[in-house]
Amino acid sequence: MNRNTKIGYARVSTLEQNQELQLDALEKAGCEKIYSDKVSGGRADRPGLQEALEYLRPGDALIVWRLDRLGRSLKHLIEVVEDLEERGIGFASLQEGFDTTTSGGKLIFQIFGALAEFEKNLIRERTMAGLEAARARGRLGGRRNKLSxxxxxxxxxxxxxxxxxxxxxxxxxxxxxxxxxxxxxxx
Structure with missing residues (x-):
């Protein structure tokens, strides 16, 4: 059974920040239920996000005000949106005009995924090249000895x-x- 319900998620990083802008935008976008957190985006434990993800069913859509409100990093954002897609749940970001329920939104998301993979491979290649150059100069990796x-x-x-x-x-x-x-x- 497809509910086609829009579920909102809002997050601010500190208790001093105000969620009203996000909440108003999510309500205006037609979100029937809104979950929120007042924690840093870098933290993995976000109870509001967890509740929203558990509430969503196939046919629903998770709506955020901006992409950075959802993911701790590009990698995390991609993982969350891929999980939603596998579950038959859409995702939209109001500020960026990003919507995975459209073919254009799916394309942009796939490009994000490809860029994240490209970045990860570049970092790995640079790290390996740096280690190889250090070994060529006689340096070994790892922690220095504590004792002589x-x-x-x-x-x-x-x-x-x-x-x-x-x-x-x-x-x-x-x-x-x-x-x-x-x-x-x-x-």
Whole structure:
């Protein structure tokens, strides 16, 4: 059964910000029910969005005032809209005039997805090229050693002498117990 209900979602980042502009626009767009959150867009736990997503049924449409109100990032936005599409739910953004229930909106969304994939591949390629260049200059990746070779020898000698507790050695060398045992077991 298709309900064809428009469900709105509004979000502001701080308690001081006002949702009225978004709420008015969503009501004017014909949203029968509006969910909202007052949290940063970067946060994954947004109860209002979760409730809206659970309420939506095939044939419904999720409406937001602007695209940045929905997704934490372009990748997250694409994931949410793809999930909606798989469930037979439309998506529209009022400010951008974006609507996945139209063929033009679907095309634009597919272009967004392709651009996000392209960006991800570029980042991966740049990272790999940077690591390769660093290796060519003799640098290895990873965290620098906490202790010098001399400090590692001291650590092992102190432990073998049994005159110092593990806690004393850690305090003297300003390291944690896991770091102590990692260096103790190094060859």
């Amino acid at each position: 070779d001399a400090q590692t020898k001291t650590l092992k000698k102190m432990h073998e002498s049994k005159q110092h507790s593990v806690g004393e050695i850690c305090k003297l060398l300003s390291i944690s117990r896991p770091t102590f045992y990692r260096y103790l077991n190094m060859k």
